[in-house]
Amino acid sequence: MSVVRPIAPARSLRTHGTHVRPSLNWRAGVLAGLSLTAPWALAVLHRVSQGQDLLLPPDVLKATTLSMGVALASTLTRGSSLARTWQVVGLAAAATAALAVLEPASARIDWYAMALTAFLAGFLMLTAQRLARPVRIGAIPSSTQIGPTDPAIDMLMDASLAQGPYDVLLINPEVSQNPSWSRYVITSACAGTRLDSIVDHIEQATGRVMPDRHRPDELVQSVRQARLYAAVKRGCDLALVLLMAPSALILSGIAMLAILVTMGRPIIFAQDRVGKDGRVFRMFKLRTMRPRKEGEAQCATAVNDSRITPLGKALRRTHVDELPQLWNVLIGDMSMIGPRPEQPGLVEKYEGLIPNYAMRHAVRPGITGWSQVRFGYAETVEETAQKLEYDLFYIREFGPAMDLSIAWRTVMVMFNPAHVR
Incomplete structure (x- = not known):
């Protein structure tokens, strides 16, 4: 029996997972779209209200692109909702300050309005993430002990009791050869469930590898x-x-x-x-x-x-x-x-x-x-x-x-x- 020591507390898979993201439902999709289009739309509406043409000048174009970048960068933030909101505030402030230094012509821009727009775009993106549908993950236990897992991962003990469908099914190679699970695995795969290795999933989610499960040439x-x-x-x-x-x-x-x-x-x-x-x-x-000191150990x-x-x-x-x-x-x-x-x-x-x-x-x-x-x-x-x-x-x-x-x-x-x- 291959035994692998526990490599992370349960919260690690939930907090630091990077390769399995929630899928957007229609509400989250609308907010995500607004977060990316709001800076452009507000800039165009402002020019129309001033009786100007719809073509954005280069300095405004750069500023609106920067606001959209804040929205995208907010998807990388981690932590509680309050902490993530303040991170977006910091992103908006740093981005507007950087543009003011790198683009002197942008001094004509209303920076208060632009920073507010950047924050609004980022906040909408964070809200969209909160509304996104969680990915359902199921895991089939095997002879490999993987240590604590995320509570959001359903540990399946019996194929007849599995509540599918799952978006991702975590398995080990020997599971597909197990008669009691092979039919369930094949049916899930045909239904569009993504099959993934338990070990690979944990490594990606925790940012660590299990050295004894990889050849040196694979790692380098x-x-x-x-x-x-x-x-x-x-x-x-x-x-x-x-x-x-x-x-x-x-x-x-x-x-x-x-x-x-x-x-x-x-x-x-x-x-x-x-x-x-x-x-x-x-x-x-x-x-x-x-x-x-002399004789003191290193x-x-x-x-x-x-x-x-x-x-x-x-x-x-x-x-x-x-x-x-x-x-x-x-x-x-x-x-x-x-x-x-x-x-x-x-x-x-x-x-x-x-x-x-x-x-x-x-x-x-x-x-x-x-x-x-x-x-x-x-x-x-x-x-x-x-x-x-x-x-x-x-x-x-x-x-x-x-x-x-x-x-x-x-x-x-x-x-x-x-x-x-």
């Missing part, structure tokens, strides 16, 4: 096939570093002066880390801890670590201490997005205890990454093994969509204490 296939994107990503890294350089230098200078006054030298903390293909490099950070940063100074806590909370890593990105040791690099001693330890740990070195390490925004820091070997499952998911899904998702989530969790130690 996306990295091998995305050579063009890897080159594009490297170019984007360089562009972002150059764009951030002026403000990063100013903030780093202020922080370095504060470290010199309160903690003394050294100011820069340099440490060996393991990068792509297992190559060791020197990673730079602003010092936030007291110097390691260990990962713990919650409320006594080695962190009061100034260091502030630098870590604001992530200013990581600004020197932009140099590592510039010279190619790191990327903006990727698994966090570990110390050689810890890597050697983890490789001896955790299967497939070395696979996380298939890509450049990053300043932020999938395991950072979804899991946070790992202190124990058990936590490191769980964190590896997120890193391997990133490697398996390596591509622009994954990196954009991480960049968005990084903004959402940047100042979350759970992701700072």
Whole structure:
């Protein structure tokens, strides 16, 4: 019997599922359509009321497109209804501010009205999501123990008691060979039910992989096939570093002066880390801890670590201490997005205890990454093994969509204490 340890609490499948979305009913469809057409319709009506022609000028066209983008971006938000509403408010404010800077001619636009329109579009889209018909998911248990599941997933124990039809039916390969279930599975498939693997569904819903259920070549296939994107990503890294350089230098200078006054030298903390293909490099950070005492064991940063100074806590909370890593990105040791690099001693330890740990070195390490925004820091070997499952998911899904998702989530969790130690 194949036994897989539980990999997520029940709420994870509901909160973080990405590949099964509710289907729109007619009410939700109408609201979704209004959210996308409202900015255009209001702009046209305003011009008609002013006696102008219906053709929108370029600056208004960009502003209305931006409002529509806020509506689409609101579909990516997570959390309670109130939290999601405030996220849309933030999206509308950030989008209008960005357009004001990037498009000086747009100063003629009534920004109050445009921000209100963007918020209205996003709020309509959120409401449409709330009204969408939930996807019915059924799962047929098998010899594989999958741990806790979402309460919204019906666990089917007997084909005769199954209340169909389901939109998605989660099965394992051996189920279709089971006489007591084969007819039900075939009938469901013919009725339009989508058949999906239980393991694949859980991995996509939780953003983690089960390493013992995949061959190493399957996990790194996306990295091998995305050579063009890897080159594009490297170019984007360089562009972002150059764009951030002026403000990063100013903030780093202020922080370095504060470290010199309160903690003394050294100011820069340099440490060996393991990068792509297992190559060791020197990673730079602003010092936030007291110097390691002679004979003190090398260990990962713990919650409320006594080695962190009061100034260091502030630098870590604001992530200013990581600004020197932009140099590592510039010279190619790191990327903006990727698994966090570990110390050689810890890597050697983890490789001896955790299967497939070395696979996380298939890509450049990053300043932020999938395991950072979804899991946070790992202190124990058990936590490191769980964190590896997120890193391997990133490697398996390596591509622009994954990196954009991480960049968005990084903004959402940047100042979350759970992701700072």
